[in-house]
Amino acid sequence: MNQLPPFAFELAPKLSTRELSSREVTQFFLDRIEKLQPSIRAFISWDGDLALKAADSIDRRRMSGETLSPLAGMPVSLKDILCTTDSITTCGSRMLENYRSPYDAHLVSRLREKGLVLLGKTNLDEFAMGGSTETGFRGPSYNPWNLALTCGGSSGGSAASVAAGMAPLSIGTDTGGSIRQPAAFCGVCGLKPTYGRVSRYGLVAYASSLDQAGPFGHTISDLALMLQTIAGHDPRDSTCLDVPVDDYAHAIAKPLAGARIGVIREHLDGNGLNSEIQAAIMIALDEYKRLGCQIIDIAMPHTKYSIATYYIIAPSEASSNLSRFDGAHFGFRAAIEHNLQVADGGKVRTPLIEMVSQTRSQGFGDEVRRRIMLGTYTLSAGYYDAYYMKALKVRRLIREDYDAAFEKVDVLLGPTTPTPPFRIGEKLNDPIQMYLEDLFTVGANLAGIPALSMPVGMTTNGLPIGMQLQGPALSESKLLQIANAYHRAIDYQPKLAVLS
Ligand code: GLN
Numbered sequence: 001m002n003q004l005p006p007f008a009f010e011l012a013p014k015l016s017t018r019e020l021s022s023r024e025v026t027q028f029f030l031d032r033i034e035k036l037q038p039s040i041r042a043f044i045s046w047d048g049d050l051a052l053k054a055a056d057s058i059d060r061r062r063m064s065g066e067t068l069s070p071l072a073g074m075p076v077s078l079k080d081i082l083c084t085t086d087s088i089t090t091c092g093s094r095m096l097e098n099y100r101s102p103y104d105a106h107l108v109s110r111l112r113e114k115g116l117v118l119l120g121k122t123n124l125d126e127f128a129m130g131g132s133t134e135t136g137f138r139g140p141s142y143n144p145w146n147l148a149l150t151c152g153g154s155s156g157g158s159a160a161s162v163a164a165g166m167a168p169l170s171i172g173t174d175t176g177g178s179i180r181q182p183a184a185f186c187g188v189c190g191l192k193p194t195y196g197r198v199s200r201y202g203l204v205a206y207a208s209s210l211d212q213a214g215p216f217g218h219t220i221s222d223l224a225l226m227l228q229t230i231a232g233h234d235p236r237d238s239t240c241l242d243v244p245v246d247d248y249a250h251a252i253a254k255p256l257a258g259a260r261i262g263v264i265r266e267h268l269d270g271n272g273l274n275s276e277i278q279a280a281i282m283i284a285l286d287e288y289k290r291l292g293c294q295i296i297d298i299a300m301p302h303t304k305y306s307i308a309t310y311y312i313i314a315p316s317e318a319s320s321n322l323s324r325f326d327g328a329h330f331g332f333r334a335a336i337e338h339n340l341q342v343a344d345g346g347k348v349r350t351p352l353i354e355m356v357s358q359t360r361s362q363g364f365g366d367e368v369r370r371r372i373m374l375g376t377y378t379l380s381a382g383y384y385d386a387y388y389m390k391a392l393k394v395r396r397l398i399r400e401d402y403d404a405a406f407e408k409v410d411v412l413l414g415p416t417t418p419t420p421p422f423r424i425g426e427k428l429n430d431p432i433q434m435y436l437e438d439l440f441t442v443g444a445n446l447a448g449i450p451a452l453s454m455p456v457g458m459t460t461n462g463l464p465i466g467m468q469l470q471g472p473a474l475s476e477s478k479l480l481q482i483a484n485a486y487h488r489a490i491d492y493q494p495k496l497a498v499l500s
Pocket of ligand 1: 128129130131153154173174175176177178179206314438
């Protein structure tokens, strides 16, 4: 049983021909979770009995001759910010430590309908705010390639679970890079779809105009099959697009006929870009040239404002979204004496105000409180025009940079992150340094376009390097096709970070 292949692309055909049962495959990954969780801490919760029950039901359906989807019977892990009825949804926060949702997120229902087996819920930065998976109330996840390093974030648990072979596939969410950056740090593939391609119903909101869920896998074809499973219209999310879903698996097999690849100069020169990452990207560009692609330099004059813009818009939306956690509606409530009267300057605070205030002080961690304060400030009467409105205007300019670029090229190629994975704790007390890690990723969220990260080599220290491809809205087929052509050209063979 320990000898099963750990990759979805090898397991899927064996499941569909019944060479392997979903129970065997699910048990294999549950065993790996038991074994590796103490060192990697990729999961917040998992339930082997539930997973095996779901696996048995798929096995029965397959035995009865039912035609099932290509990923039926395949286990998947899920970032713990997506609502599930049969397990807790904590968002990595003390505030929701025991919270159980009354409904499944839309994409969770889709996964269940298509017969995927939910293994468990993965670790994240609290409410997906962060880039290192260190700020959740259960503590950090550890990078499977080197346990002294972070696995990136905020979907670090998802990326680590795939990299270590604790799950063949996973779902994360990406507000400013939280799928792509951990994918790069953990040496796996990750896709942030076009804003609105996947329903946000049941995805606990961080910054609603930027949030988007998407898949992790070992190969580009994993991403294609997973996107196929979760994409599509859902009337319960008013921003979800009502446009047909492409046949992504079919699209990625197409040859690369003269694709035009743009290079954002501002992202490749300077910016503190690590030299090994820069070299790996240059090698990839050469390979694309060899494949007959045109490489075109692109100027994105407003890209230098993207971090500042993002870190006004995201906290503004977060401060509004997280106001619902008040001790009355969801989860944690601080214990307050019933007839308590607290003097606050000249005023007296009622027990209700005191309860809300104590609940939010105790329930949220430092980074979440920092962002709520920042966002409350940028939305306040005196500063709204100076900060929030201005950020919206710059967001438009950034989007226009992308529109102009996509008149000339099919995709934009560059590094996913400026540095390889950093040490646990290294940037935790230096928020600005942590925010700068998002330099290359936040633009796609501000513009609402799809972007993916794929492994493109290793540093001399044996750490993964990620390459980012970005395309125009709804260009997922093209993006996946161009990404796949590269992996095919270099005969990319995925590897697990922890082999034993
Ligand atoms: N690192 C970014 C942030 O802290 C992105 C997070 C995300 O995409 N969820 O906001």
